[in-house]
Amino acid sequence: MDTWIKMGMGVLSNKISRDELKPGDHIYSWRQAYIYAHHGIYAGEGKVIHFTRGAGQEIGTGTVLDRFILSSSPAHPEDNPCQQCGDQSRLDGVMCSCIDCFLSGGDLYLFEYNVSPVFFLAKARGGTCTLAHSDSPEDVLHRASFLLENGFGGYNIFKNNCEDFAIYCKTGLLVITSISVGRSGQAASFIAAASAIASSPLRFLTTSFSGLAVVVSGMYCVSRYVSDIGVRRDVAKVPVERLVAHSGVEKSDIATNVAQEE
Template structure:
């Protein structure tokens, strides 16, 4: 009940109706008990491009969080006996995929990730993964980036903390990439569950929010604009080198 109240007043997340959707929007849907959210880019005509892991499960931390996340994320495309009439059975797909809005939401509600928010608004959010101070590029650029990554099915290996669905959507919206020597990904979800944030949360929720602000991609100094063509070429080169090595 408390989560629903916070959601309604906008402190927890930013629920919208499908009628308000615009091509190029970064959208997300909270899973069970607001534990984890799945993110993607709405490209119009009821379709969403998003980054996922095979079997529809964003797992792989090697910690107790795997059990929580597995229980929070249903399949993206129905089941083997009753596949989606638009998408088919997608749960075995891996990487960057396109789904209808129904499969993307998987029965959850629809939320809009906000860009270019003020510091004051950012600090009022009780959870990471709902907004950023960084501005968004134009919708045409966002959609073009997402479609290019879909065409090549490239965004590296999925990792819940270091390279996840929120990271994918943020890159599509901004073309910003974090320096290689930084451990955390670009996502607010990752910073929310980092060790430092967990410790700060025990002291004060505002201390935790301050850490999220410090690690927000719109505040960090170790980011740069990376054209999608250059990014795909770099990822492919690394993959080729790893196979040959």
């Protein structure tokens, strides 16, 4: 019974307390009234390694999201910076912040790995869990620390965002195909929702609103599922040293080369 209760609570929320944190955990916190979440890797001792755009660099996706998605860099009044982190509001790329700056007043959530397909689909909102397996905490922290020193490339909301960074640190997986969305469940959910809406001509297959709702929700779930990093076949495990050594090359090209060598 306790197991089922925990599973039910997990479907509703992944919220955890700071006392439950372990080094190597993939954590996130919702921003802008739950429009999107900011992700990072807990490094221990109250520190989080995360990937973000700096303030003033938010615009540029070319979509309506530019009106809502702001920088996730830690923000404090200029005359009162964080005593641990200093003023990081203008920084971008991979950075290390205290957990208070990372959360920016939000709640703490744990991103879950190796979930079942049923659990995954029950979490209607993307960017909270994956079917993929996580590597050991040692491997996760090695990747995160290495990228903290060497960078993770340019920020791209659909192909190289904070969730992509955290998932790569946890799994070492990169997407091979350059035309598809990255590893991010948030981006995949956005694309899935847009695809489901764009497929509204399927309304002609049903005459009722409930029937249309079933068709659209079914398409949304299928699209989310096949886009998950734990299901996709267009991925390859890439050592972080190799990723950094070819920093000027598209990540998809690096993953393709690794896949061809295997």
